[in-house]
Amino acid sequence: MNAEALTPPPMPGDAAALIADMGAQARIAAKRLAQTPTADKAAGLVAAAAAIRARASEILAANADDMAAGRTNGLSGAMLDRLRLDEGRLAAIADAIDAVAALPNPAGTEIDRVTRPNGLMMSRVRVPLGVIGIIYESRPNVTADAAALGLMSGNAVILRGGSEAVNSNRAIHAAFAAGLVEARLPADAVQLVPTQDRAAVGAMLRAQGLIDIIIPRGGKGLVARVQDEARVPVLAHLDGVNHLYIDADADPAKAAELAVNAKMRRTGVCGATETILIDRAYPAPLGIIDALVAAGCEVRGDGAIATLSPHVEAASTGDWDTEYLDAIVSIAMVDGLKGALAHIDAHSSRHTDAIVTEDISAAERFLSEVDSAIVMHNASTQFADGGEFGLGAEIGIATGRLHARGPVALEGLTTYKWLVRGSGQTRP
Template identity: 55%
Template sequence: MTAVLSRMNDMPDTSDVTAYVNELGRRAATAARSLASASTERKNKALTAAAQAMRDNRARLLEANAKDVDSVKAAGKPAAFIDRLILDEDRVNAIADALDQIAALPDPVGRVLHTTERPNGLTIERVATPLGVIGMIYESRPNVGADAGALCLKSGNAVILRGGSESLNSTRVIVECLAEGLKAAELPLECIQMIDTTDRNAVQALLTCAEYVDLVIPRGGKGLVSLVRDQARVPTLLHLDGNCHTYVNAAADLTKAAAIVKNAKLRRTGVCGATESLVVDRSIAKDFLPMALDALGDCEVRGEADAREIEARIKPATDEDFYTEYLDTTLSVKLVDGPDAAIPFISEHSSAHTDAIVTEDAAIAERFLNEIDSAVVMHNASTQFSDGGEFGMGAEIGIATGKMHARGPVGLEQLTSFKYRVRGNGQTRP
């Protein structure tokens, strides 16, 4: 680790943040050219070595994380925010395991996506290629830096990580471990770099580093995503907030529905796939709402007068509640008259991240899956399955809620573009 730290310390001065970020971009662009042609074996060696470095440096990482956690606790951050930041032995092991899982996945680079033989004898192939240099901006979760670094490495992209200031100590150790992997595989350390300053202007500098950065991916709250959307000169892949819905249809198995709602809301309240709004058919509300409230325990549920008349534990809701991503033990509930009302309500209030229906009626389920235009739509399953690891991607760099280039969990394949390779035998165009 000492040699890696020495090399990583050979970084540009951060006093001029724009010049600093541009230099990181220049170095990343140079490294990306080497990484684009690296063999699968070398990339996998880097990942497995980084995973081992993560395990070997578990104590250092937990010590660094404890400093970050103490700082945000002193600043009075909410419990859900702190939960996203905290690392323990299980979470560090999960980070390392994710690196090994990404190493075991097929290499997305060089895949022949399509081949055409033209009448004139030309052979035209569409082949998957890396995007180049990716800027990753994220808040609080230290594991995002490890996942992003590993996914970009395996997909042949250099990455510049800009984690939140609250996780700076944790991110440093994670990047050092990733650098150990790069060193073991004799790949440039500049393939994975971090912006090591808390200067807020660094985000703006990354968003305008169009000479070197090919794509910026933000992962955080509405404020961060809005900033990126409004100020970026670099192409972006937006990860919007997760105002996710679970709709319990009249034909639902209510016992199954209560278990799904409990998991969808409470398994981890701080993840973007957590259900924030429960939509219930009015015809079953008297039977289901007490079951749901029992399952949800201490979770605060807010609803309109019709829901409160059925269940006294429900507190008054405002219109804003139905647009809110709580990321906490709070849930809104809306009563509707069947799918004709549920689908428009969800379409209006959803952030197009993940929405689910619980029903035993196959026709209604298919209608919901077809008409709800979110990145992920589910039937009889918890919205917390909206995750790249659960989708077999090993990990994800985020959930894209737009419709261009990639949508839903962004894994290895979504971090590639393509080019055409044309082979001829002397053909000239008439």
């Protein structure tokens, strides 16, 4: 496919052939991007952001169609919130692309260098991963974020969005591709799978040699399928069963404000708090409950919490492992920091967990012992976002232990290679 082609090739007879064709074109584009100067890639992103702004009415009309279909199909309020675009959110999408364009490009940077006793000079240099397959649900902003981060880091991306956002994704992708063509960059660097056939997902997962890594972003079902079926490496973004622990030495006003913001600012984002843990020695637990109820949140609590307020419903065993993505929170009383750590260890999805306390030693122990991708002190878990980390945008929050962890942005989309420079050394 040449740079002028903005429409995908005709759908072949089977998904494997489609993905093979897209993968081959992506591989060519990735090789070109790896040699493209950073300034040229930045110019392409600026042009893509401008194209999205120029086509705002088209994108919002496409999103309105998706929203209407979502309501008809019974999407939850949280899912509709993730799907919804308005002028402000679309402007933020374009601004995020511009922000990525302004960031330093990690590809080509030297990590470290050493000269061995035999005179060999060895260095590690960051390089792009190659071709990245991204499978995601609901959020149309992922189309732009993934495209921008992939391009700037020198990777080609193959995007497969969820059916609930199909019109929004196509409109955003068309605008982005138009910007690349205007900047004389390969449109095949950012491709959107042109079918919602689930077989295309399976073909991506089996595309060894064409796709270098798969990044799933969605619910447990999607991530589980990707991890079970993938024949290429997977960088998983799992659900956010996030905790806010209110220590005995927390400031009551600060604790109530953080609890409401962490849960209710946007309930449908993966950084939303789902479980609040309160130290039995904390003096104002009812204030936390009342603040949440006043904000419109349903509270489910254990026995100790339920005795404090008639507004609390009894929590079930499953509540402690649930990502509600809704105005619902579970609250449990725990025996101090030790009890909080034990509960988090048993129920956290290793995404984001926070402590509210004025006791610095307790905070430092929490930061040290909680094994999550993001651990916070006296801050809302809603800050679990690549933009808030100064990364411009993110593809997702990686919750595993290998390669990248936390917000995955430019650096997370690179690996490294060793460069060895000698002067004729031979090994004895």
